[in-house]
Amino acid sequence: MTRKLSAIFFDVDDTLYSTTEFAKIARENAIDNMIKTGLNISLENGMKELLEVISEFPKNYELHFNKLLSRLGENTYKGINPNLIVAAGIIGYHETKHNKLKIHSDVEEVVKKLVTTKIPMGIITAGLTIKQAEKIIRLGFNKYIDPSLVFITDECGYSKTNPKFYQLAIDRLNVPANEILYIGDSPESDVDPSKAVGMISVLIKRGGKYSNATSKVPPDFTINDFYDLEKILKSEFSLKI
Amino acid sequence: MTRKLSAIFFDVDDTLYSTTEFAKIARENAIDNMIKTGLNISLENGMKELLEVISEFPKNYELHFNKLLSRLGENTYKGINPNLIVAAGIIGYHETKHNKLKIHSDVEEVVKKLVTTKIPMGIITAGLTIKQAEKIIRLGFNKYIDPSLVFITDECGYSKTNPKFYQLAIDRLNVPANEILYIGDSPESDVDPSKAVGMISVLIKRGGKYSNATSKVPPDFTINDFYDLEKILKSEFSLKI
Known part of the structure; x- marks a missing residue:
């Protein structure tokens, strides 16, 4: 019938x-771009801390990067205006949308x-x-x-x-x-x-x-x-x- | 001395x-992407109306596209969820940053x-x-x-x-x-x-x-x-x- x-x-x-896979790549690109802009951490540690931030503060990823820097502390971005690093994170995340959202x-x-x-x-x-x-x-x-x-x-x-x-x-x-x-x-x-x-x-x-x-x-x-x-x-x- | x-x-x-030139290209790309997503206006009329919106409601361009649609009226996007058109505008604008900010x-x-x-x-x-x-x-x-x-x-x-x-x-x-x-x-x-x-x-x-x-x-x-x-x-x- x-x-x-x-x-x-x-x-x-x-x-x-795959939202799950996309989020992983986007976050990695964000951390990677933050490191390129002077943030002194490893990709691994950055991802670990970012995932903790996301689990504690859901939604609005732009503020996630601010919170990540608050946790990592000033000695990880000595002498760099932290907004440059936050912006680098946002750009890294956005560029992934441009390239990888398939x-x-x-x-x-x-x-x-x-x-x-x-x-x-x-x-x-x-x-x-x-x-x-x-x-x-x-x-x-x-x-x-x-x-x-x-x-x-x-x-x-x-x-x-x-x-x-x-x-x-x-x-x-x-x-x-x-x-x-x-x-x-x-x-x-x-x-x-x-x-x-x-x-x-x-x-x-x-x-x-x-x-x-x-x-x-x-x-x-x-x-x-x-x-x-x-x-x-x-x-x-x-x-x- | x-x-x-x-x-x-x-x-x-x-x-x-050139912020002035960039803004012009970004706005044109936004309107163009909105038209591609089904908005039934000419690029020229869209730009004219958008510039009016911007002059009346400064800052936050995402809401500018919502206001633009409010003015143009439903008959310009018959049967299309207007958020798809707004999103197309935002994407068109952002892609310009990716390509043209030099x-x-x-x-x-x-x-x-x-x-x-x-x-x-x-x-x-x-x-x-x-x-x-x-x-x-x-x-x-x-x-x-x-x-x-x-x-x-x-x-x-x-x-x-x-x-x-x-x-x-x-x-x-x-x-x-x-x-x-x-x-x-x-x-x-x-x-x-x-x-x-x-x-x-x-x-x-x-x-x-x-x-x-x-x-x-x-x-x-x-x-x-x-x-x-x-x-x-x-x-x-x-x-x-």
Whole structure:
């Protein structure tokens, strides 16, 4: 029996690209640029301390570098205006966005095929509005989706675990929830709330940060990459791609 | 008669690089990227409206793009989440920093020679701390100066027209003010206050925004570019470069 598919939504972080890997490279480039500007520490120690700062002071990475310098102390940047070192960190981080923010190749390959089906595709993601919008644009993902179907928690006023957030997407499309497929990597923030509103929930497991977490309600499908998604779309929904 | 020279300070904007030209290119790239993301306006009209926004709401360009969209109205971005267009604008602006923030070639050439004299060089500049520090790093100017000799209005708590701001540099160096040369492009913000504390004041006129302004006290020297500066340093201060 074939199920009807009316729309597909994607999570962004660790679904379209490896946020975990990107963050590691961006932070390393930041510390590296700080060292080049005169900060006297090893990359290893800098990373260790920065990760501690991030765990203690979430969000707004620009201030993370200020806090890092507060901890390392003046003797690590003797005679250098510390703002030059903070700026070097920010630049190092930003340059990584310019160079390294790339969509997974399996995502690109499969989504390009999905565009030909004319099934509306969109984004449901958690984070700060402009930061998430920036990721979509930098990844070039806006060209594959209907740009009216972008839902960001900060913009919409919900958290990702609230099923009402997913209901916004259903209301916008005006199709039954059980014809809408949603793919994300978090059992708690993606699977549970999308199931709560009756969507078809796909859990993607790329070995990221939620590899040990489980959802209260099992997802409809579990995949390792978008090639697995392609198979499901063909077998369960008879998609011709 | 030869005068003694103990230090040289530089303004940043429209002295080390053309801030006016950079801002124009960055804004055009922002509007261009917004158009590519679906904003339905001409580059010309977009620039005209953006300049109006900037004149009415100074600082913080990220919100400028939001205000621009508010003015242009929904019919210019029908069906597109406006945050995607704002993000595209921000990315277009930032990419320009990555590609186009370059020191004037005459500045680079002359300052490279000045490094060999071992005369301390520094920065005295107006603006937001991290934005000004970012410019110094992106321009690569930190490698030519003593990185302890960086004074930014926002960091120091003064405005550029307050002579006390310039006094900070004198106190840091602990040399007579009349042995310190300062180069900037604004008669009111650079010449008058540096003269008020007794520095040697050089006005650079590259045809920028202050071309019609005059200082209350005349500068010691007026130059068109850093080649003129080089001549003065040789003739008046017997610098061997």
